[in-house]
Amino acid sequence: MLAISDLTIRIAGRLLIDQASVTVPTGARAGLVGRNGSGKTTLFRAICKELAPDNGSITIPRGLRIGQVAQEAPGTEDSLIDIVLAADTERAGLLAAADSETDPHKIAEIHMRLADIDAHAGEARAASILAGLGFDDAAQGRPASSFSGGWRMRVALAAVLFSRPDILLLDEPTNYLDLEGTLWLENFVARYPGTVLIISHDRELLNKAVDSILHLEGRKLTFYRGGYDSFERQRAEKAVLAEKASEKQETQRKHLQSFVDRFRYKASKARQAQSRIKMLEKMQPIAALADAYSVPIRFPEPAKLLSSPIIRLEGVEAGYAADSPILRRLDLRIDQDDRIALLGANGNGKSTFAKLLAERLPHVTGGIVRAQGLKVAMFAQHQLDDLRAEETPIDHVRPLLAGAPEAKVRSRVAQMGLDTERMTTKAKDLSGGEKARLLLGLIAFDGPHLLILDEPTNHLDIQAREALMMALNDFSGAVIVISHDRHLVEASVDRLWLVRDGTVKSYDGDIEDYRREVLTGRKAEQRTDPQQQEAEAERKSAGERRKQAADRRRELAPLQNHIREVEREMDKLRRLIELADTELATPGLFEKNPDRATKLTRGRANAEKKLVNLEEDWLAMSEEYEAALAG
Numbered sequence: 001m002l003a004i005s006d007l008t009i010r011i012a013g014r015l016l017i018d019q020a021s022v023t024v025p026t027g028a029r030a031g032l033v034g035r036n037g038s039g040k041t042t043l044f045r046a047i048c049k050e051l052a053p054d055n056g057s058i059t060i061p062r063g064l065r066i067g068q069v070a071q072e073a074p075g076t077e078d079s080l081i082d083i084v085l086a087a088d089t090e091r092a093g094l095l096a097a098a099d100s101e102t103d104p105h106k107i108a109e110i111h112m113r114l115a116d117i118d119a120h121a122g123e124a125r126a127a128s129i130l131a132g133l134g135f136d137d138a139a140q141g142r143p144a145s146s147f148s149g150g151w152r153m154r155v156a157l158a159a160v161l162f163s164r165p166d167i168l169l170l171d172e173p174t175n176y177l178d179l180e181g182t183l184w185l186e187n188f189v190a191r192y193p194g195t196v197l198i199i200s201h202d203r204e205l206l207n208k209a210v211d212s213i214l215h216l217e218g219r220k221l222t223f224y225r226g227g228y229d230s231f232e233r234q235r236a237e238k239a240v241l242a243e244k245a246s247e248k249q250e251t252q253r254k255h256l257q258s259f260v261d262r263f264r265y266k267a268s269k270a271r272q273a274q275s276r277i278k279m280l281e282k283m284q285p286i287a288a289l290a291d292a293y294s295v296p297i298r299f300p301e302p303a304k305l306l307s308s309p310i311i312r313l314e315g316v317e318a319g320y321a322a323d324s325p326i327l328r329r330l331d332l333r334i335d336q337d338d339r340i341a342l343l344g345a346n347g348n349g350k351s352t353f354a355k356l357l358a359e360r361l362p363h364v365t366g367g368i369v370r371a372q373g374l375k376v377a378m379f380a381q382h383q384l385d386d387l388r389a390e391e392t393p394i395d396h397v398r399p400l401l402a403g404a405p406e407a408k409v410r411s412r413v414a415q416m417g418l419d420t421e422r423m424t425t426k427a428k429d430l431s432g433g434e435k436a437r438l439l440l441g442l443i444a445f446d447g448p449h450l451l452i453l454d455e456p457t458n459h460l461d462i463q464a465r466e467a468l469m470m471a472l473n474d475f476s477g478a479v480i481v482i483s484h485d486r487h488l489v490e491a492s493v494d495r496l497w498l499v500r501d502g503t504v505k506s507y508d509g510d511i512e513d514y515r516r517e518v519l520t521g522r523k524a525e526q527r528t529d530p531q532q533q534e535a536e537a538e539r540k541s542a543g544e545r546r547k548q549a550a551d552r553r554r555e556l557a558p559l560q561n562h563i564r565e566v567e568r569e570m571d572k573l574r575r576l577i578e579l580a581d582t583e584l585a586t587p588g589l590f591e592k593n594p595d596r597a598t599k600l601t602r603g604r605a606n607a608e609k610k611l612v613n614l615e616e617d618w619l620a621m622s623e624e625y626e627a628a629l630a631g
Contacts, residue, residue, distance in 0.1 A: 001026045002047070002167065002195065004221060007056035009042055016042050018219035019056065024212075029189060029196040031206040031228065034216035036433050036461045040199045043216065044068065044169050047197075060167065067165025069173065073152030077143045080135060080155050084126040087159035091119045122162075129158045132184035133177070134346055150176045161188065170198040174205065174484050175458045178346040182484040183518045185209075201462045203228055203487040228462075255470065275491045295417035297440065297464070297471040300447040305564055306371040308335035308557040310449055310478060311357060316366035318356045325364050326352050329503045336371075336449065336557065338478045341489045343507060343514055344499035350482050353504055354378060354452050357480065377448035379456050384435050389428035393418050393438050396427070400445050416441030417467065432459030440468075450478045457485045476564065486511050559625050566618045573611040580604040 002024040009017040016039030024030055032040050045051045047058055048066055060066070074083050086092055091114070098110045114120065130140050133154045144152055153176040160168070170189075174182045182205065189196055189209040197214065200206055206213070206228035213224040213231035224231045256279055311334040319325035326349045334340070334357075342350045355361035356368075358378040388396065393413045401409050413423040417437045422430060430438065436459045444451060451472075457465050465488060472479050472492045483489055489511060496507040496514070507514065580600045583589070590597045 001061065002197075003059040005057050005059070007046070007058065007221075008054045009039065009046060009051070010054050011039075011042060015219060017053075017216070017221070020216075020219065020221040021056075022214065022221040022223050024195065024197070024214065024223065027193075027195055028212050029192060029210045030198070030212040030214045030223070031210040032197050032199045032214045032216065033201075033206070033228070033231070033462070035463075036431055036459075038216050039219075040216055041171055043221075044171055044197070044199070047167075047169065064166040065163075066167045066169065067160045067163050068169035069153070069160050069171065070156045073149055073156050074144045074159075075152060077145055079141050080130055080144060080147075080158075081123070081126055081140045083144055083155055084130060084158050084162045085122060087163040088117075088122065089163075091117060091122055094119065126158070126162050129161050129188075130155075132188065133158050133181050154181070157185075165194065167195045167197070168192060170196070170200075172199055172201070172458075174200065174202050177484055179343060179484040179486070179489075179514075180345045180518050182486075183515050187519055201457070201460065201465060202485055203462060203465075204485070279491075295419070295467065297417050297437065297467045298415050299440075299444045299451065299471050299475045299477075301475070302375065302447045302449045302477050304373070305476065305561050306336050306374060306449055307561065308337075309333040309369075310336050310371040310374055312369045314367045314369075316356075316368060317364040318352060318361060319364060320352075320361070322364050325502075327356070327499075327502060327504065330366065332497075332504060334450065334478055334480075336478055337476070337560075338480075338495060339472075339493040340478075340480045340495045340497055341493040342480065342482045342497050342499055342504075348499045349502070349504075350499045351380070351454055353499060354380075354454055354480065354482060357450070358452055371449070374450065375446060375448040376450045376452065377443040377446075378452040378454070379440055379443050380454040381458055383439055383443075384432075384459075387427040387435060387439065390426055392426055393423045393430075396438065396442060397445075400442075413441075417464075433461060433464055436460055437464070448477060450480070451475060452480045454482045455484065456481075457483055457488060486515075556625055556628055559621060559628075563618065563621050563625060566614055566621070570611060570614050570618065573607045573614070576607045577604055577611070580607070 004020060004022050004024075007017050007020045008015075032043070034040050042051070046053055047060075048068060076083070078086075094110050094114050094117075098107065098114065101107050101110060118125075127137075127140060131137075134151075135154070135158075139147075144155055147155070157170075157173055157176075173185060177185060182202065186205050186209040189198065189205075196210070198205075198210065208227070210227060212226065213228060215222045215224060215231065215235070224234050226234070260277055313330045313332045316327070316330035317325040318327045318330070330353075342353065344350050352361065355378075356363060358376050360378070393416070394409055397413050398404075398409050401412065410420075410423060414420075418434060422434055425434075427435065427438070436456065440456065456468060460468060465485060469488055469491050472481075479492065481489060481493060496510070497504050498507040498514075509517075580603060584597065584600055584604070
């Protein structure tokens with residue numbers, strides 16, 4: 001049992017935790033959640049006695065071991081397997097004593113203890129953990145110094161998992177894992193025999209791997225039973241009478257409902273619409289939480305949509321050396337409205353493929369045809385280091401709006417989700433999430449036709465991830481996502497591509513199929529159970545239907561582009577009418593400036609007439625498009 005009583009912690013004069021009390025039961029697997037900067041990592045440091053609280057206490061039963069991932073990844077010449085084995089200090093000490101001890105009685109005691117802790121299965125257990133985190137047999141025998149920092153952090157994670165502490169503390173462990181590693185860790189944590197506290201913003205991980213939520217909000221700690229969705233429901237029930245919470249939920253519901261109403265019967269958006277229907281069901285009849293709001297993320301629309309395909313690859317090979325391509329036999333096309341997630345373990349070539357599409361890596365053989373005028377924007381985590389440390393977000397944006405007034409520059413920064421205070425803060429002092437927002441805004445500044453996001457959620461909290469999801473769904477261009485966040489993938493994409501065995505191919509299953517495949521090591525098509533075979537046949541049929549629908553969409557692309565052009569013109573007319581109404585409502589306008597009032601009235605009437613005609617055209621074209629798509 002972990003007992004926190006009247007805990008108060010200040011860091012650099014800032015009060016993070018104020019007289020907080022909570023008890024975490026023995027054996028609980030709890031997700032520690034809260035907004036970025038609320039003090040979650042600070043609480044971990046206090047539990048590990050790395051800092052002393054200003055007041056209160058943290059009580060842990062005597063003899064219990066606390067384990068957390070080392071802050072510095074191992075970079076020695078020791079092999080990975082040896083590093084992990086050495087993490088269990090009791091096992092290592094007993095084995096050393098068994099080799100040197102001469103007293104028969106003590107030798108017997110040592111071997112009894114070794115048997116109690118199952119020490120002889122240690123190598124197999126260590127190898128299994130390393131394999132789950134992405135290291136094959138050959139990699140496990142290599143020195144840690146031969147791996148990059150991100151892979152070394154996986155070794156540090158493997159080491160603490162192998163040591164089996166009584167209380168396991170994990171601080172955003174998925175930030176350096178791919179989807180496959182995240183799925184494995186989720187399964188490991190769900191079965192862990194001790195107490196677990198895990199800081200995470202991964203909604204699926206918090207739903208499937210933990211049985212309780214420890215919430216840090218308003219400098220207080222509250223313990224909730226159940227996963228993240230259950231936690232949200234319980235909190236919302238407490239806040240149901242709060243008017244502000246109700247208004248925010250209603251805004252979100254309208255946003256989701258508008259998407260469902262518009263797209264639920266469109267084949268190309270059916271899966272996304274179904275995701276939103278499920279979200280609406282989960283929201284009802286609960287009001288949103290008072291602190292659940294996050295500043296929206298918006299991606300500028302491309303100035304002109306291009307005809308499909310925007311990229312076609314035929315017999316392409318690509319890699320970093322002409323004589324050893326990483327990807328081969330690439331025969332793919334990307335359409336202007338595609339939503340694609342790339343699956344596959346790290347090292348299989350997902351980032352290589354993304355760089356190829358973004359023209360950051362030339363192809364070796366084959367042909368790539370790109371639509372004329374195609375703009376591609378790519379986000380990757382390492383690009384955060386490219387931000388100019390001493391410059392503010394305004395300084396980053398100002399050169400992109402040469403000659404624009406300061407108000408326009410600030411408005412554009414605000415659209416990235418940075419408030420007045422943060423837009424004047426140096427990049428080096430922004431949080432990871434704020435840097436990610438800035439970078440997302442910069443790379444998409446000119447309205448790309450294709451947006452490629454490589455692990456965009458690592459520094460975003462749950463609310464910011466929801467904002468990103470909504471921004472991707474509102475974006476009219478094509479999107480390719482590489483992410484370990486399954487909630488983002490399931491809610492934002494309608495096609496899955498698998499990067500494996502040196503190529504990229506369409507994956508006909510869904511994320512749950514892929515999860516089972518990763519955890520069992522068996523491909524979906526290898527199942528022998530009759531019910532699974534029937535389910536697989538249904539999924540393949542669904543895959544064929546999606547393919548046929550995609551073919552029809554390509555044929556109908558010119559009509560769809562015309563519809564979208566008409567929609568943009570209608571939006572312009574509506575804004576013009578709104579502006580005219582606002583100015584016409586000015587007191588005394590007709591008496592003080594009758595000419596202006598007359599001009600506004602006529603302009604509004606003309607705009608309304610054009611809007612009516614365009615709406616009729618739009619309705620006719622939409623019906624034609626839907627009928628052709630359904631047929």
